[in-house]
Amino acid sequence: xxxxxxxxxxxxxxxxxxxxxxxxxxxxxxxxxxxxxxxxxxxxxxxxxxxxxxxxxxxxxxxxxxxxxxxxxxxxxxxxxxxxxxxxxxxxxxxxxxxxxxxxxxxxxxxxxxxxxxxxxxxxxxxxxxxxxxxxxxxxxxxxxxxxxxxxxxxxxxxxxxxxxxxxxxxxxxxxxxxxxxxxxxxxxxxxxxxxxxxxxxxxxxxxxxxxxxxxxxxxxxxxxxxxxxxxxxx
Numbered sequence: 001x002x003x004x005x006x007x008x009x010x011x012x013x014x015x016x017x018x019x020x021x022x023x024x025x026x027x028x029x030x031x032x033x034x035x036x037x038x039x040x041x042x043x044x045x046x047x048x049x050x051x052x053x054x055x056x057x058x059x060x061x062x063x064x065x066x067x068x069x070x071x072x073x074x075x076x077x078x079x080x081x082x083x084x085x086x087x088x089x090x091x092x093x094x095x096x097x098x099x100x101x102x103x104x105x106x107x108x109x110x111x112x113x114x115x116x117x118x119x120x121x122x123x124x125x126x127x128x129x130x131x132x133x134x135x136x137x138x139x140x141x142x143x144x145x146x147x148x149x150x151x152x153x154x155x156x157x158x159x160x161x162x163x164x165x166x167x168x169x170x171x172x173x174x175x176x177x178x179x180x181x182x183x184x185x186x187x188x189x190x191x192x193x194x195x196x197x198x199x200x201x202x203x204x205x206x207x208x209x210x211x212x213x214x215x216x217x218x219x220x221x222x223x224x225x226x227x228x229x230x231x232x233x234x235x
Contacts (some may be wrong), residue, residue: 011081011117012071014063018088019055023110026052026085030112037079038064038116056083056112063114073118081117085110
């Protein structure tokens, strides 16, 4: 009993007929994406530096579009279930060579077919859990980075507030020092004047005392002379 024929494989397909390259060149690239999901297959084709990769990428995009629009499939649940390249018509040309000879040129073509199908339920569930784990890990990293950012913001605000308070304290101390210096200058400016006034007053008191003493001495001398005259007259 024969297996499933190539044109009877289940899934949604896209075919590129009479592609201008040999089937062997296309098969080397098709082997890279067979069995991969469509997202991974597209990434592989993007990173493959072959001319066939660009053509096969367009065929893959067409197959995914057919599955989405014709069979109402979710593009994220699809994978490359089958892909192959069949030989097409070969055009024969001739090239002139030396001594009147001619060499045959075979311009080969191929038919590229890509079939996409929905992933099995087990693989979809496994991929869903894997995506949930990745998302949860990413969420934890984002939350941790946000917490670090908030913490750094609070620390920076706290440091700014401390710097402002320190600046205010320094300004207050500077103002107090300036006020104290101003008071000292006023005290030093008024001290000598008061001292000079007090000295003048003391000198005036000393002079007044001397005058009083001189006056008292003169009065005593006059009294003594008067007593002496009285005694002489009595004798």
